[in-house]
Amino acid sequence: MFDHVTIRVPDLDEAHKFYEAALEPLGFGEPETDSHFFEWGDLSVAIAGEDRPVTRRAHVAVAAGSTDAVDAFWRAATEAGFQDNGPPGPRPKYHEDYYGAFVLDPAGNNIEAVHHGFETPNMIDHVFIRVHDLGAARHFYETVLEPLGRGVWATGNEPDGDEWVGLGARGGSLWLTQGDPTENLHIAFAAHDNASVDEFHRVATAAGFRDNGAPGERHYHPGYYGAFVLDPDGNNIESVCHNR
Numbered sequence: 001m002f003d004h005v006t007i008r009v010p011d012l013d014e015a016h017k018f019y020e021a022a023l024e025p026l027g028f029g030e031p032e033t034d035s036h037f038f039e040w041g042d043l044s045v046a047i048a049g050e051d052r053p054v055t056r057r058a059h060v061a062v063a064a065g066s067t068d069a070v071d072a073f074w075r076a077a078t079e080a081g082f083q084d085n086g087p088p089g090p091r092p093k094y095h096e097d098y099y100g101a102f103v104l105d106p107a108g109n110n111i112e113a114v115h116h117g118f119e120t121p122n123m124i125d126h127v128f129i130r131v132h133d134l135g136a137a138r139h140f141y142e143t144v145l146e147p148l149g150r151g152v153w154a155t156g157n158e159p160d161g162d163e164w165v166g167l168g169a170r171g172g173s174l175w176l177t178q179g180d181p182t183e184n185l186h187i188a189f190a191a192h193d194n195a196s197v198d199e200f201h202r203v204a205t206a207a208g209f210r211d212n213g214a215p216g217e218r219h220y221h222p223g224y225y226g227a228f229v230l231d232p233d234g235n236n237i238e239s240v241c242h243n244r
Helices: 012-026 067-079 134-148 194-206
Strands: 002-009 037-040 043-047 058-063 083-090 099-104 110-115 124-131 152-157 163-169 172-178 185-190 210-217 225-230 236-241
Touching: 002 012, 002 058, 002 124, 002 236, 012 037, 012 043, 012 058, 012 067, 012 110, 067 083, 067 099, 067 110, 110 124, 124 134, 124 185, 134 163, 134 172, 134 185, 134 194, 134 236, 194 210, 194 225, 194 236, 210 236
Parallel strands: 002 043, 058 110, 124 172, 185 236
Antiparallel strands: 002 185, 037 043, 058 124, 083 099, 099 110, 152 163, 163 172, 210 225, 225 236
């Protein structure tokens, strides 16, 4: 489902310190980097700028291979001085084998490590965003994900009454709920071929959503073919085929 997720940060050195501490126990190794970003597999942090503001109120969960790895993630981040947002433990309200821990990055984004009781193939397990209008956000994501072969997985309500919508599937899912919106997050969804990227962009713009970059080759590597649109809250949503 996710090709990559990018979080914009105000201080790249401080973000590097946080993500390096938190992700190393999960086995993600040394990041790729230049003077503007650090990238651990499918997750990257990049310096914010005038036209690319800081990401706020995002929740990104990365997959852990065991409950011990979840514990180590939380311990490493909190011992490095970063803020606990939920200690390691079972979260049976999600499902009976769900085991997670939560910490806040330096910009206040909620970063989670999760183990479902089995191995998952993806680094990004799920992304949870709050939206201004749940109906409008659901319409947007259903529209753009349909050409990529993804749709609504689950809907429901939290005990406090908050309604949520889940798209994708366990081990690679996007969750929406209404609230103070997530801002300036970049989510790229994987496409099987260039035609799917074209269709992603076509259906989004035909439905009245904002273009943020027409389909075409990008400079990131030979064969990188992407297109960009903005969701109703202004987050930068991409579809990409790497043609590898």
